[in-house]
Amino acid sequence: APPPAAPGAPAAAPAEIVKSSVGPGEQAAVKVLxxxxxxVWVRVVGDRKLLYEGTLHAGQQLHADGxxxxxxxxxxxxxxxxxxxxxxxxxxxxxxxxxxxEFTSQQFRVVPPAPSEE
Numbered sequence: 001a002p003p004p005a006a007p008g009a010p011a012a013a014p015a016e017i018v019k020s021s022v023g024p025g026e027q028a029a030v031k032v033l034x035x036x037x038x039x040v041w042v043r044v045v046g047d048r049k050l051l052y053e054g055t056l057h058a059g060q061q062l063h064a065d066g067x068x069x070x071x072x073x074x075x076x077x078x079x080x081x082x083x084x085x086x087x088x089x090x091x092x093x094x095x096x097x098x099x100x101x102e103f104t105s106q107q108f109r110v111v112p113p114a115p116s117e118e
């Protein structure tokens with residue numbers, strides 16, 4: 001048996017995080033699974049509700065679902081594996097550059113970065 005945590009020590013991060021914007025009587029049409037290979041910051045919005053924002057660690061996984069859409073912002077897209085409605089997505093974008101992806105039941109798209117102001 002593992003030794004008990006020291007008093008005041010943070011609890012271990014859950015291996016599986018499940019977040020949903022689907023209400024009673026609604027069907028989830030969009031399902032996304034994010035599995036980090038390294039520590040990575042992630043923000044997920046579903047149907048205009050913030051579902052998750054924080055750092056995911058290697059070995060964790062985030063399941064998110066929505067009725068109309070999900071929007072995921074990933075700090076380091078090369079450090080995660082994303083599955084959308086059962087389909088594993090190929091890595092896109094440049095290493096080290098945050099990326100936003102929008103998902104619906106029919107498609108997904110990478111949102112181009114906003115032009116920088118100079």
